[in-house]
Amino acid sequence: MSSTDTRVAIVTGGSRGIGRQVAERLAADGMAVVVNYAGNEKEAQAAVDAITERGGRAIAVRADVADPAAVAELFDTAERTYGGVDVVAHLAGVMNAPTPIADTDFEVLDRVHRTNIRGTFAVAQQAARRVREGGAIITTSTSVLGLNLPGYGVYNATKGAVEAITMILARELRGRDITVNTVAPGPTATALFLDGKDEETIARMAKQPPLERLGKPEDIAEVVAFLAGPARWVNGQVLRANGGIV
Numbered sequence: 273m274s275s276t277d278t279r280v281a282i283v284t285g286g287s288r289g290i291g292r293q294v295a296e297r298l299a300a301d302g303m304a305v306v307v308n309y310a311g312n313e314k315e316a317q318a319a320v321d322a323i324t325e326r327g328g329r330a331i332a333v334r335a336d337v338a339d340p341a342a343v344a345e346l347f348d349t350a351e352r353t354y355g356g357v358d359v360v361a362h363l364a365g366v367m368n369a370p371t372p373i374a375d376t377d378f379e380v381l382d383r384v385h386r387t388n389i390r391g392t393f394a395v396a397q398q399a400a401r402r403v404r405e406g407g408a409i410i411t412t413s414t415s416v417l418g419l420n421l422p423g424y425g426v427y428n429a430t431k432g433a434v435e436a437i438t439m440i441l442a443r444e445l446r447g448r449d450i451t452v453n454t455v456a457p458g459p460t461a462t463a464l465f466l467d468g469k470d471e472e473t474i475a476r477m478a479k480q481p482p483l484e485r486l487g488k489p490e491d492i493a494e495v496v497a498f499l500a501g502p503a504r505w506v507n508g509q510v511l512r513a514n515g516g517i518v
Contacts, residue, residue: 278302278303278304278329278354279302279303279304279358279359280303280304280305280306280350280354280355280356280357280358280359281295281298281303281304281305281306281357281358281359281360281361281500282305282306282308282346282347282350282357282359282360282361283295283298283305283306283307283308283361283363284308284335284337284360284361284362284363284364284391284395285308285309285310285337285362285363285364285365286305286306286307286308286309286316286319286361286363287307287309287312287315287316287318287319287332288312288315288462288463289363289462289463289489290363290412290457290460290462290489290492290493291361291363291364292307292315292319292489293489293490293492293493294361294363294492294493294496294497295307295319295323295330296319296322296323296493297490297493297494297496297497298359298361298496298497298500299323299326299328299329299330300326300328301497301500301501303358303359303500304328304329304330304353304354305323305328305329305330305331306330306331306332306333306346306349306350306353306354307319307320307323307330307331307332307333308332308333308334308335308337308346308364309332309333309334309335310334310335310336310337310364311334313332313334316332316334317332319332320332329354331349331353333346333349333350336391337362337364337387337391337392337394337395338386338387338390338391338394339394340394340397340398343394343395343397343398344398346398347398347399347402351402356402356404357399357402357403357404357407358403358404358406358407358408359403359407359408359409359410359500360395360399360403360407360408360409360410361410361496361500362391362392362395362396362399362409362410362411362412363412363496364387364391364395365387365388365391365412366383366384366387366388367384367427367465368380368383368384368426368427370421370422370423370424370427371423371425371426372422372423372425373425373426376425376426380426381426384426384427384430385426385429385430388427388430388431388433388434389430389433389434389437392411392433392434392437392438393437395411396409396411396437396438396441399441400441400444400445403450405448405449405450406449406450407449407450407451408450408451408452408453408499408500408501408503409438409441409450409451409452409453410452410453410454410455410496410499410500411434411437411438411452411453411454411455412434412454412455412456412457413431413434413435413438413454413455413456413510414427414428414431414456414457415456415457415458415512415513415514415517416428416431416458417431417432417435417456418456418512418518419517431456434454435454435456435510438452438453438454438508438510439452439454439508439510442507442508443508451499451503451504451506451507452507452508453499453503453506453507453508453509453510453511454509454510454511455492455495455496455499455510455511455513456510456511456512456513456514457487457491457492457513457514458480458481458487458512458513458514458515458517459477459478459480459481459486459487459514459517460486460487460488460489460491460492461486461487461488461489462489465486474486480515480517481514481515481516481517482515482516483515483516485515487513487514487515491513492513495511495513499511
């Protein structure tokens with residue numbers, strides 16, 4: 273199969289957690305995948321190996337999503353290797369320990385802002401310039417945004433910005449047959465979510481949805497694959513994949 277016959281996906285944050293599951297799922301759906309990572313080359317290569325061992329096509333590319341030049345080079349590499357970009361699944365993100373706004377250190381605010389807002393903007397900008405007709409752009413928000421939980425001021429502020437960027441981009445790409453949506457996971461059993469939480473907190477959060485369990489990375493990958501593939505009439509939406517948490 274030539275590069276022109278194969279849809280090409282860039283998955284940021286694709287070395288671990290939800291990002292890795294998305295990379296593997298899109299590869300299983302027949303896409304050539306560019307696995308972006310920030311620093312963990314070993315995990316990124318493991319993701320590539322998992323894909324290629326199943327007969328898929330993938331490469332790993334290091335890039336800081338908050339660095340516009342690095343993001344541009346990430347897209348350049350995808351185009352040089354596979355001929356273009358059809359899907360961008362932006363899963364890279366960071367989370368801080370829940371802290372009241374009154375007690376938040378501005379260094380924490382700046383760190384989370386840099387990756388979650390600046391990073392999303394840099395990826396969205398290149399995606400708007402590069403994604404081919406018939407493509408899809410998917411960003412990542414959080415279902416916590418609708419709960420307004422104390423301690424989540426920094427994280428929610430950045431994810432609110434992600435949703436704003438995504439909804440505006442959907443309208444700016446009018447006439448190009450490119451869908452733009454964001455997925456907002458609920459509590460999902462990844463290292464990012466579990467880090468710093470005791471067993472009681474995890475058990476309580478697992479009981480929140482009517483399905484009474486934490487989400488799995490595979491659950492979120494299903495939603496991303498839907499938006500990346502058959503969901504051509506879903507555009508400018510926030511899909512809250514959270515098991516029914518209101």
